[in-house]
Amino acid sequence: MDNVLRRFSRAGPFPNSIRARRSLQFCVVSALVFIGASVLFLMFTGHKDAEAARARVTHAVEGLLPLIREGEIPAVLPGGDDLAIQVLDPRGRTVGASPRLLGHPPIAAFPATGHPVHAEQVLCPPAGLRGCMIADSYKVDRPDGVWLLHVAVPQSSWYGSTTVLAFVTGASLLLTATVAAGTFYVVNRDVTAIDAIRAELAEINATALDRRVPLAAPNQEEINLLAVTVNDTLDRLEQAYNQLRRFTADASHDLRSPLTAVRTRLEDALAYPQDTDWPEMTAAVLAGVDRLQAIVTDLLTLARLDARAPLAPERTDLTRLVDTELDRRLRRVAVVKDLQPDVVADCDPLRIARLLINxxxxxxxxxxxxxxxxxxxxxxxxxxxxxxDGTGIAAEDREVVFTRFARLDAARNRDAGGTGLGLAIAREIAEAHRGTLTIRDSDRGARFVLRLPVDR
Ligand SMILES: Nc1ncnc2c1ncn2[C@@H]1O[C@H](COP(=O)(O)OP(=O)(O)O)[C@@H](O)[C@H]1O
Ligand SMILES: [Mg+2]
Known part of the structure; x- marks a missing residue:
């Protein structure tokens, strides 16, 4: 548990919950994007404002210069907070001005350096006014001396007006919040679907293996795929588990029958020693023990095959192996050999011999x-x-006979029969070799075919 907790401890600046993490990440990214866009937009509006102010100055100057030259300056000139105009005669008196500057001393002196008739300067603030202004000053030569014209406009900031700044900041905050909320909503929907899968999985155990995780909404394709895959895996697990359960039940049952028989014979013999035919009883008990031994041996073989114990493959002359194996025992019926010479395969000879004997x-x-x-x-x-050349195996039983403990003629032939595991073992051996063992059609009797692929 400690390990699990350690794995879930926080790493990096973001929280580990996907919902919070994604929302926060999107929030940060979108905030950066909006800040960038806002700055560009504000710079643009600031530039536009400055251009407009410059146009107002030019317009005023162009209107006033001819009037000054001709000496027809009205005392009150048009203007306001955003345009201050002052016309000074050679003695420095204000002859004409925008309303706020009427009767004012000069707002600026003409700078000593620079252009002889035109100067531009930033005044913070100009005498008698407030705030920083950009003043354009002109000298006008007249017969009575040099007249001065000052036209000043408020110095515009890089972002234009504060209204625009406030609006852009507000809009950015709103959009960022919307993106964060939207991200949270979308991620939350997906995470909830995953949570539902997790919750259902946590509930599933050996006694509730038939439960399945819920599917997500159709537009959550990846999560749906996850759910479908999990359910497929659960299907296979359930099948394997049920198979194992059946197998355990069958194995116990098959072991118990000979065990009970042996025990009964021994108890009878002990209870009535004089009435017992001891050699016959011993032979019967030995037959029972033989059967138990056969079942246990087969079960062990299967367990080893199930555990995918490594094969011991070697280049084997299959023809010779089959020939020798068939000669080993005398059979009740004739055995016809139809062996192509020198057939070689990479296989585990002991296992293939076992398959053949089965x-x-x-x-x-x-x-x-x-x-x-x-x-x-x-x-x-x-x-x-x-x-x-026997009775053969009906098409519908051709897979059944490979399942563990399956015996078609069990009732008829139980004792004469083997353990019911022979074909299951044979198929496991075939599959361990990446081959197949199947029952094919034949004119008469059962026809078992093992195919081992050859690597070329
Ligand atoms: N050659 C065959 N012809 C007919 N039926 C067969 C043949 N081989 C196997 N079977 C059927 O398949 C069942 C399973 O075989 P197997 O797994 O070897 O178990 P066992 O031989 O111990 O009964 C047999 O009980 C029998 O009903
Ligand atoms: Mg058999």
Missing amino acids: LVDNAERHATSRITVSVRADESAVTLEVLD
Whole structure:
């Protein structure tokens, strides 16, 4: 648990919850974007304002210069807070001015340096006025001396007016908040869907393996895929679990029957020693023990195959292996060998021999008079076939017989039969070799075909 908690501890500046993290990240990114856009916009409006002020100055100057030259200056000139005009005669008296500057001393002196007739200066503030203003000053030569014209406009800031600044800041904040809220809403929807899957998964255990996680909304495709995959996995787990449960039940049952029989015989013999045929009783008990041993051996083999114990593959002459294996025992029926010479395969010879014996033992039990075993090789695979002339296996049972403890003729033939695990083991061996073991159609009897692919 500690480990889990450590893994969930915070790393980096953002919180670990996807909802909070994504919302915060989008919030930061969008705030940066909006700040950038706002600054550009404000610079643009500031520039426009400055241009407009300059145009007002030019317009005023162009109107006033001819009037000054001709000496027809009205005392009150048009202007206001955003345009201050002052006309001074050679003695420095205000001859004409915008209303606020009437009777005022000069708002500025003509700078000593620079252009002889025109100067531009920033006055913070100009005498008698407030705030910083940009003043354009002109000298006008007249017969009675040099007249001065000052035209001043408020110095505009880089962002234009404060109204625009306030509006842009407000809009940016609103948009950022909207983006954060929108992100939270979208992420929240997805995370809620994932949460629902997690909650359902947490509830699923061995006694509720049939439960499935909920699907998300159709427009949450990736989450839906996750849910579908989880459900598929649960399907497979449930199947495997049920198979295992059946297998355990079958195994216990199959072990218990011979065990009970042995125990009964022994108890009877102990209770009535004089009435007991001891050699016969011992033989019966031994048969029971043999059966128990066979089942336990098969179960162990299957357990090893299930655990995917590594094979011991080697280059094997399959023809010779089958030939030797068939000669090992005398059979109740004739065994016909149809072996293509020198068929070689990469396989675990002990396991393949085991598979062959399982098939031939079955065939012997079901054959009327004859078993045919053939080995062949073609381009893509090596084939081993075991065919008998018995009653065969109906098409619908051809997969069933490979399941563990499945016996078609169980009722009829229980004791004579094997453990019911022979074909299951044979198929596991085939699959461990990346091959297949199937039952194919035949004119008569059962036809088992093992195919092992060859790597070229
Ligand atoms: N050659 C065959 N012909 C007919 N039926 C067969 C043949 N081989 C296997 N079967 C059927 O498949 C069942 C499973 O076989 P197997 O797994 O080897 O178990 P067991 O041989 O112990 O019964 C057998 O009980 C039998 O009903
Ligand atoms: Mg068998």
